[in-house]
Amino acid sequence: MMLEIIDGPLSPKEILAQxxxxxxxxxxxxxxxxxxxxxxxxxxxxxSFDIYEPILKNWFDSWxxxxxxxGAKLRMAHSKGDVRVHESSYIAAVLSPQRxxxxxxxxxxxxxxxxxxxxxxxxxxxxxRIYAKKRSTPMNGAGLLAKxx
Numbered sequence: 414m415m416l417e418i419i420d421g422p423l424s425p426k427e428i429l430a431q432x433x434x435x436x437x438x439x440x441x442x443x444x445x446x447x448x449x450x451x452x453x454x455x456x457x458x459x460x461s462f463d464i465y466e467p468i469l470k471n472w473f474d475s476w477x478x479x480x481x482x483x484g485a486k487l488r489m490a491h492s493k494g495d496v497r498v499h500e501s502s503y504i505a506a507v508l509s510p511q512r513x514x515x516x517x518x519x520x521x522x523x524x525x526x527x528x529x530x531x532x533x534x535x536x537x538x539x540x541x542r543i544y545a546k547k548r549s550t551p552m553n554g555a556g557l558l559a560k561x562x
Contacts (some may be wrong), residue, residue: 416473417490422500432488441508443515449503451496459497459537468531485509
């Protein structure tokens with residue numbers, strides 16, 4: 414699967430090794446990963462994630478098409494539910510025949526993910542799940558968080 418949604422924290426070593434093994438004979442010249450890690454801030458013990466999977470799949474598929482046009486491929490895994498501080502919640506990778514295309518794609522993909530992926534983040538503080546509005550990015554058409562153009 415190119416897009417994986419996993420309950421709880423991700424295992425970067427396992428996921429990246431699996432992706433590498435699955436693409437081993439594909440003759441790509443570049444494999445560039447990005448691993449997002451929950452950092453300690455504002456007294457949180459974890460982050461918790463809700464995902465609207467149909468929209469995430471459409472968003473990801475549009476990026477996969479952009480990658481295909483450059484001869485590349487995208488892989489992505491994201492957590493749903495709770496992920497403790499210092500654990501991974503997001504992994505993305507670009508596989509490409511050329512290094513430059515892979516570097517450009519991973520940067521654009523990760524930035525667009527932060528701005529537009531339908532994933533909602535909550536702080537977990539003393540076991541309580543609190544919407545993380547301060548760390549959320551407004552999305553077009555997203556109700557109270559809609560961008561004001």
